[in-house]
Structure formats: C-alpha cells, structure tokens
Amino acid sequence: MKNKIRTNSGRNLKDLWKIRAKHVLYHKDGNYYNHLQQFPAALCDPYGYVLFKTEIDYVKSSYLQHGKQLHVPMCISSMPSYFKMR
DSSP states (O other): OOOOOOTTOHHHHHHHHTOOOSEEEEOTTSSEEOOOOSSSEEEEETTEEEEESSHHHHHHOTTOEESSSEEOTTOGGGSTTEEEOO
16 A cells, blocks of 8 residues: 655645644535644645634634534635635
C-alpha cells in the first residue's frame, strides 16, 4: 500500500497561505468538517478559508450547523468572511 501525501491538508494550507490559526481543517468540498478545537481556527477548501478568531465566533456563526460533524450547508465559500486564495 502506498503512502498518500495529503497536499491540501489543513496543516499544509496553513503554512502555504500563512493562516494565523492554531487549528486548521480542510475539506475538498468545503461543507463537512470535524469540529474545531483550538482558536483562532480556520476551515479551508481548495480555494480559500474562513478564520474564526474566537470560539464564540465559531459557535455563534449562522452559517454553521454543529452536529456530530460540522456542516456548512452553503459551503464556506458562501460566507462573507471567506478569504479567496486561488
């Protein structure tokens, strides 16, 4: 079995895009994520990211649905605070 290199992992995008966050998560479609744990934190897709400076900003965001997984119904790119990188 080959080891697959995750080129778009949150950690890699944090370094590439110089995201000032403690916890960065990536999803290729920008709509399902694990929950963010440390703040500031960011959610990324292949083209950009959304930064949450505090846990309160994250929990109170009307764009997020907090369930077993974090769901972003309209994808992170629809959020006003989305930073487009590509």
